[in-house]
Amino acid sequence: MEVATRSGGRPGDRYVRVLQPFAETFRRRAPGHLLVSEEVLRPRGPIGAATDLVRRIFVGQRLATEGEIRERIGPFKGLAVFASDNISSSAYASEEIMRVVVVAGAGALALTMPLTVAIVVVLGIVVTSYQQTIRAYPNGGGSYIVASDNLGKVPGLVAAAALLTDYVLTVAVSIAAGVAALTSVYPGIFEWRVAVGVGFVVLLWLGNIRGIRESANIFAIPTYVYLVAIYGLIGFGIWRVLTGTLPTYVAPAGWIPGHAVEALGLLLLFRAFAAGSVALTGTEAVSNGVPAFRPPESRNAGQVLILMGLFFGSIFLGISFLAAQLGVVPDPSEQETVISQIARTLVGAGTPFHLLIQLSTAFLLVLAANTAFADFPRLASILGKDRFMPRQFQFRGDRLAFTVGIMVLAVLSAVLIVAFGGSVTNLIPLYTVGVFVAFTLSQTGMVVHWWRARSTMHGWRWRAALNGAGAVATGIVAVIVGVAKFALGAWMVLLLIPLLIGLMWAIARHYHEVEGALALDWAGEALPERAPRVIVPVSRLDRAAFEALAYARSISADVTAVHVTDEREDLDEMRRRWEAWGGPVKLVILESPYRALLAPLMAYIEATETMDPSTPTTVVLPEFVPRHLWEYPLHNQTALRLKIRLFFRPNTVVIDVPYHLRNGEAGRH
């Protein structure tokens, strides 16, 4: 190491200078502090290069951690990214209300409009009270954070569990609805709807591993196309109503105008309201995503939230209004959506405008699922940081995306789509409960937030009152949804949430315990360096054993080779060759008449340790590494079993000394 002698230098200098030919790879920042260039990630060999090419095509160039700020977005793209989930609900919200009330007869469809108005009122309350959350939590005010901050850990975890569940459902429901928008105009897809849905999940998975900026570019287009198209449709419809020129509506093929199968009771109304309140899902997204906005973050996010409420509310009202005017009935086979029926009645089936409406709806819905792909991994990473989820959820991939969370979400939502046959109506009962539980906790948390700040803040009373109104409104909806949908499937979610909380609690307790057990104040601690007693099990005198003995001798002077055998000839042969060798290592032969290999070795280790407990034991194992994987079962079976036995033994370190076999040569290393 002659390079090290060029100068005396400060501590740490030497190790940097040693690396000078690697100046490209390691740039020196300070003594003992090297900055690693992207060079280290360069692929090696043809397989590595091919893998990297695929990665770059699908995932894109790597982004450095410091590059993050450039990924922020403004209100225009923000509306597309964060509001698409909520706005896209307009594609099915009216229809889900109609599907419930229609069981009380076609006449009950007249209730769709009043119920829509009621839900829009709740939306208004939620949007207003979330404005305050955005201001108060500029670093992201998801329900988990707000509830934990102000109400405590358990309410925080309830909100977190509720939201995680609902994010998975958001993906499943949105994609199922998007596929339904497609089957409305292309009925041939209907029998493949599960496969198409899973395909969209995979596309979203890939898209999200690319990171947020690309998503925004993809998103902006369909969101605004949808807005233009749907407003065009609604405006055209209203004009036809005002001019009294509405065309005649033809019900879908499967529709049988029967009488009511259920009386119009309070529970049915509640169920319809609960079905429609799916419209509010996605409102959380903006307050969650405040830090993703360009500065001033809070103002941009607040604007997006208000715009979202206005757009969504007006579309929701417009669709319900037109459906009522036309007398649209929901398609029992779920093949054609209500919006498609409105569009085909107003502009004609299969016309370009009808197709535009359907395709942009489908695109928007599928991409709206993307909001959950941003929210779920972000919440999971926050929970991971707080030790409520495994550490892996914090890891960010090449493009700064939380790859583990994205994968978990994709897998779970694909499973849901398959399990529920891709049906929106089957999935809806599980949805929404969690969202409203989270809303209620978040708004209640905000009330406590203002109460705590009362001494330093003017106007805390009206702020608290506003959030209090939000808490009451969303709390009532949560109860209505929970009760009305309980038997239909909400029970699954209400069972899952406590299970998730228990799991998160157990994970946190485990991490906490480990933390405590491992904590050590290093200041002043001296390293207890005790040279180990080394035992080398030797089955044959070959190169692998030789390497292992050489290594053992290089780390300790106290080395014993142990040979276990049940054959007398083998025993004599071993001793003879060992003496002929005359090396510096002592040999102990254990004659095992019952052919056991591991037990005598373990007993021997124990015996030596009992005689001299202060010296730690190290076992050095010669391990032969074959060239091909299929050759593995032909070797090392005993070494593997020994390793497993020793791994759980305290005070014992096991060292594999691998011996690599190379093509055509002796491969000595």
Place this chain on the structure above:
Amino acid sequence: MEVATRSGGRPGDRYVRVLQPFAETFRRRAPGHLLVSEEVLRPRGPIGAATDLVRRIFVGQRLATEGEIRERIGPFKGLAVFASDNISSSAYASEEIMRVVVVAGAGALALTMPLTVAIVVVLGIVVTSYQQTIRAYPNGGGSYIVASDNLGKVPGLVAAAALLTDYVLTVAVSIAAGVAALTSVYPGIFEWRVAVGVGFVVLLWLGNIRGIRESANIFAIPTYVYLVAIYGLIGFGIWRVLTGTLPTYVAPAGWIPGHAVEALGLLLLFRAFAAGSVALTGTEAVSNGVPAFRPPESRNAGQVLILMGLFFGSIFLGISFLAAQLGVVPDPSEQETVISQIARTLVGAGTPFHLLIQLSTAFLLVLAANTAFADFPRLASILGKDRFMPRQFQFRGDRLAFTVGIMVLAVLSAVLIVAFGGSVTNLIPLYTVGVFVAFTLSQTGMVVHWWRARSTMHGWRWRAALNGAGAVATGIVAVIVGVAKFALGAWMVLLLIPLLIGLMWAIARHYHEVEGALALDWAGEALPERAPRVIVPVSRLDRAAFEALAYARSISADVTAVHVTDEREDLDEMRRRWEAWGGPVKLVILESPYRALLAPLMAYIEATETMDPSTPTTVVLPEFVPRHLWEYPLHNQTALRLKIRLFFRPNTVVIDVPYHLRNGEAGRH
């Protein structure tokens, strides 16, 4: 280690004396040579004790390797053990001939007797020529050994592959036939025949793990009961024939006396001959098992072989004769065997004697499968010793049985029984080809054997002529069987044999290559002791990291801790705490802006190695061992990935320093 100072002593003495308190466990035989008592195998803890109890009940007491000689057997038990396979063929050999000829009409059944005589003639030739093999190969003259010895490796492997295949079929066919003997008198079992067959395989598995002596005791009884019963039946039948008092035969319920579905051609005759030649399977067993006999081994084995031929030949002829006299037709549903039909006609259905015949036949057949359980593992272990099969086949369990071979045979034969629905007639076409291929190779090998010994031996000519006759006879049968049964299923075996040979060849080549690469003449070789450069990746300053650093320092003076991070705060904090500690280990911080952990570490290791290639690298990994298995995924993910990457890197040793967490305490080790 003050005990070591008691005396000076010879080399090796010290390590024995260190173990004195363990005198019970390790008895000293010579310096550096300890005899391990059964003590080391004593179970520990309640689970270990329970497992051991189960093992002792099912497997029995352990046997020492030296105890083997006591397990030898004499001709009386030898007939039971080695001849039962062959003798039991009489339970189905006549029937299988009849099932073939009957397709040419009931009249063609008259051909059964002549075909039986022809097969018995071949049997006589084989028995005679195998007498010579037994004399020439007192250590076991299986076809593999005889063919390898005299014809070369490839013919030897052909014989081995053929035999291995046929042993598996022996188990499947014998057990299926045994179950058929039971269903003849207990038709209720018929629908469970697959499950009952698999159950018998499991019983044989357990029985064989207990070892050969117990098997012999189990065997002797049913073999001799069968002989007495079947000779009684045949004798009674012949007496009725001679006295002209044969009762009237009633065909089974499913029998429709139709006309011929196929003309009586040469191929049909060949097929019938091939089906009946199943009678010769099992002849190999005795010559394989010579060393299992009490001395004089060859004479005892030779006697057993002759007795076997006489017993089997006479029973086979007797059954075929009575079947022809009574006009028995095979049951199309396979529910009632031909022997059962003969018995019920002669002595009455359901009479005690009828039941005795059927039950002893069933027992004999199931236990005859046991011959294969002795032969298959023995042949596999010989192939293992010759490196044509994985080493594991050589391992002998607590009772000196080849446990791996027994397990493989049990699993394969159970799979066959399930796959062929437990039907003897479906399995038969696969059977027999292999046996006759092996016979032919073995006899041809014997001809070469005598030719080679011609200079030192009188009468080599007639010996060679005798074996030559055997080779020609069995060769003709092998061709007849292969052609006649090809389309019915023999093609599977004829395809499998070359595949097996290829596999064995590949295994042998691999072991041979490894042997060559690892071979080292130790005499005079000096151990190349080079103190390693140790790198300790440290993610946090905790107890686990501390232990790892302490261990690293104990094995080398050249230790570097490496910390990879992408966060500036973490970086500063780490450096601050490291300096505060002031320990004897230098720290290098790698700042990784792209968040990669492994790549910078690997690049760093490479860089240090390039600068100083003569020093081997050792990586010491702090590894946290949690208390419960479910906690594993919460830890060590990075360590695991690093280990996998480093395992395939030459010149690098990886050391896990496990840190065990104990209940309720800090668990420092």
